[in-house]
Amino acid sequence: MPMQTVRPAVRDPREPVDHELEPIRCAGQLVNLCITVRHADDGAWRGRLRFIDPDSSRERVTAEIFCGASEEALWEAVRDLRDHHLRDLYRSLD
DSSP states (O other): OOOOOOOOOOOOTTSOEEEEEEEEEETTEEEEEEEEEEEOTTSOEEEEEEEEOTTTOOEEEOOSOEEESSHHHHHHHHHHOOHHHHHHHHHHTO
16 A cells, blocks of 8 residues: 655745744843744734743733844844843833
């Protein structure tokens, strides 16, 4: 009996993808950080941050505050953020 060929699932490039970032420390507490990135219908790359409190599993989510003409441009904007910016964003979502 011949074996069926297994095809890998083709992912829709417009579907959001989560990426874990380095956690931040805010008020003595470690907060996990993720970014959700997607390729929008208008061709731009967009991303939103998710802050996750590991003690309560509470999430704080930004709007799509990152935007780039390319995926590399979006990641450059993410890399340019400093810890104090991330802490300020986290506190502003309370």
